[in-house]
Amino acid sequence: MMATPLADAIRPKSLEDVVGQGHLLAKGAVLRRLIEQGTSANLVFYGPSGTGKTTVANLIAAQTKKRLYRLNATTASLQDIKDIIADVDTLLAPNGILLYLDEIQYFNKKQQQSLLEFMENGKLTLIASTTENPYFYVYNALLSRSTVFEFKPLVAEDVEVAVRRGLSMLQEKAPLPLTWEEGVPAQVAMACGGDVRKAITALELLYDCTEAKQGAVTLTCEDAEQLAQRSAMRYDREGDAHYDLLSALQKSIRGSDPDAAIYYLARLLEAGDLISPCRRLLVIAAEDIGLAYPQAIVVTKACVDSALQIGLPEARLPLAEAAVLLATAPKSNTAHDAIIAAMADVKRGKVGDIPRHLQNVHADSQGQKPTQTYKYPHVYPNRWVAQQYLPDNLVGTQYYHYGENKTEQAAQRYWEGIKGE
Incomplete structure (x- = not known):
């Protein structure tokens, strides 16, 4: 129906129209103050899709009056970056360049490094967005020159505001009268998993698939529910x-x-x-x-x-x-803690020689008097006898501590009785 996708047509033109992200954009919040002051800071926006990262980048570009370039790291190349940087200090970008780089985690180290020189001299302002943790995927030198802001998934009530805005726009543009059942906005908002773009796309699809009856179009909750099935799932097995x-x-x-x-x-x-x-x-x-x-x-x-x-x-x-x-079930992490502590000692070099009496008996040379003095526990009362098991430099070290559950407490009482502890 619309030449421009509805999700782009309703994109906010001011901070007041951005739904959600109050921790970033409320009056007095740091990011809002930076935007209102016309920031030229390099920023990294981190969060799920459809939560306003691109929208806020557009608002920053408008505020700073810099020439805005957009790249998606999934398809952009090093040459694309060079082409953009070539416009620095030209009539095409008299106030400098603002580069919005989406999905920066897909840029390799060399591609990210190519931006550093121009970020240093202030001729290029970078706003990078990512759905993955930037501290794992973004080059450290680039991160050190940027400020990270995390965008949160939106609650259904916030998304519903955008859905109602989309419905109003559809109503204005529709060639036939458009109405909807009372629960449609909430149904669409609830099923999008906090993703405004997904919600608005579903809304537009709902309108497109609804047949006119008696010269009017009515959106129903039943159709909205069918379109929304499984759409609330946010899942990426690598993310x-x-x-x-x-x-x-x-x-x-x-x-x-x-x-x-x-x-x-x-x-x-x-x-x-x-x-x-x-x-x-x-x-x-x-x-x-x-x-x-x-x-x-x-x-x-x-x-x-x-x-x-x-x-x-x-x-x-x-x-x-x-x-x-x-x-x-009752809980115990005593075995977990024991192996972690033991492995930490091994990594620190606390390896020591295995006591001679614990070594393989075949280590003794044949025909010579055995030097091992291993005591075989099964021939002693209660199948236990005191002897050294840890290397000399670790004697007395305790890795395992009995838990407070009844199973381990019973084992502790059993062994304390036998060992006379």
């Missing part, structure tokens, strides 16, 4: 969202919250990811439940094997069983 979900799953289980554990498991499975939750549940069983309930890893392994054998969608059942079991 931050993937690891955030897995982290949330593990922390919910560690915190003994079965409802949150099931919720994050559902999000992973709904995105079609079966392998990642299987692997993470096995890790959780060892790391967070551990010796408090040693059978947990056995049950979890059986659930994981079953899930991988039957596949989705039925795999959700054994994985849900494992998630609830782990969330409601």
Whole structure:
């Protein structure tokens, strides 16, 4: 219907029209003050798609009166950067250049370095955006010359403001009278996963697919729901969202919250990811439940094997069983802490010689008097005898500390009784 996509047509022309991001753009917020003062600072905008990064960059360009160039790092080359820099100090860019570089994480180190000289002398202002953590993907020298601002996913109420603005614009441009059922704006806003662009695109598609009846067009909640199915999912198996979900799953289980554990498991499975939750549940069983309930890893392994054998969608059942079991099980990370501490000592060079009596008996030369004095515990009372096991330089070091759960407490009482501690 519209020559310009609706998402571009309704793009805000002032800070007051930007929805959400109050922590950045509210009156008195740092980024807002920088924009109002006509900042020439180099900026990195970090956050999910459709949260206003491009919109704010456009507003900064208008405020500074610099010539705006846009590049997307997924398709741009080093030559594209050179072509833009060639306009510095020419009549094409008398006030300097503002380069908006989208998805900067796709630029390699050499491409990012090519911008540094012109950022240093102030002739080029860079606003880079990324959906990934910039501290992992952006070259350090470039980061040190920039200020990072994080854009948050929008709540449905913020997105609904933009949806209603889009509906008003459609209503003005539509050749036939346009109305909508009361719940349509909220339905579209709720289903977009905090992405305004996705919401407005869905709204435009909803209008395009709705047939006129009796000389008018009415958008329905039923059609909006069908178009919105699965659109709220934010998931990239190589991106931050993937690891955030897995982290949330593990922390919910560690915190003994079965409802949150099931919720994050559902999000992973709904995105079609079966392998990642299987692997993470096995890790959780060892790391967070551990010796408090040693059978947990056995049950979890059986659930994981079953899930991988039957596949989705039925795999959700054994994985849900494992998630609830782990969330409601007693917790212990004593084995986890013990191996971390031991490996830290090894990395620090605390290796020492293995005590002679623990070395392989075949190390003794044949025909010579054995020098080993190893005591075989099974021939002693209670199958235990005192002897040195750690290297000399680590004698007395304690890596494992008994947990407070009943399983480890029982083991502690057992061994203290035998060892006379």
